Amino acid sequence: MFVALEPRRLYRQAAEQLRTLIEAGEVRPGERLPAERELAERLGVSRPTIREALIVLEVEGLIQIRMGSGVYVSARSNRQPEILAADDSDGPFEILQARCLIESAIAEEAARKADSESIAKLNSILAEMEGSLDDSHQALALDRAFHTAIADMIGNSALNRFTGLIYDKRLSPYFTKLASYFEGPHTWKAALEEHKIIRDALAAGNPADAREAMRQHLTLSQKRFSESFGEEPTRND
Structure with a gap:
């Protein structure tokens, strides 16, 4: 029941x-x-x-x-399944929602502080990411580098560290398993194109556009992880 x-x-x-x-x-x-x-x-x-x-x-x-x-x-076996401890780990969708709220504000402020050196760093990360779409581990590392580089533009070490910490929550066993179903070259390509829109808004020094580009990127990231495992067509909740 x-x-x-x-x-x-x-x-x-x-x-x-x-x-x-x-x-x-x-x-x-x-x-x-x-x-x-x-x-x-x-x-x-x-x-x-x-x-x-x-x-x-x-x-x-x-x-x-x-x-x-x-x-x-699963079929029964002689080995008992390992029941994971009931901790307070954040769920993947909670993490993505939190990132959307926080990193949108970070991008807005970063657009006010961006200079040619910081934009060049983003360009370098994006160029490397473009050649790593088939390598999920490398793409993930470069994705993290992109997001922390934006936080770094503000010049607040605590904020940069916080951005890295919340990003690293997606390395939990639950998020990693979820990503194994829905993440691949096609999703990394989509993320790359969204990153370029964020970069363009930052380079233009447009806080409103930077905020919206980041919000849209992380909203679409949530959507990419929201497909159904089953047979029925996907419909948004």
Whole structure:
């Protein structure tokens, strides 16, 4: 039986309810879980929250996600799945939303401080990123370098460090697993083009355009991670 969830770390609470359902045998090994939309309705949460919960269970080995087919309970084995500690880790979509709010403001201020040297640094990062779209690890490192370089324009070391820290939250096991499904050369190419729009606004010294370009970039990043694992067509929550 499902119980409506309280609004704190919803994805971990949702994962716990789904884990209980599986361990009780209500969905047997090899069977497909209900569609994301149905799970979201029954638990009273958004589909992105369900997606984050499913990622937790896959990291634990309880389920298998088959893109375009659905989510299936893993076959039983002699090895018990490792249940991850119920911590207060931020979910991937929480991280992206936080970055959108914070980095948009950073880009706005950076546009007031940008000079030829800082723009040249962005150009160098973008040129290297353009040649690394097939290498996710390198593209990720260059993506981080781009965002921290913008924060660095303001000349506040604490702000630069904070930007790096919040970016590095996407290296969690949950975010890494989510990225393994939705990130690839096509998404890095899209991010590169969005980075160029941000660079252009910064180079023009236009705070409003820089803020909007960053907001649009990180909003689209959230959208790229919001596809469905299942068979039904994607619809925004």
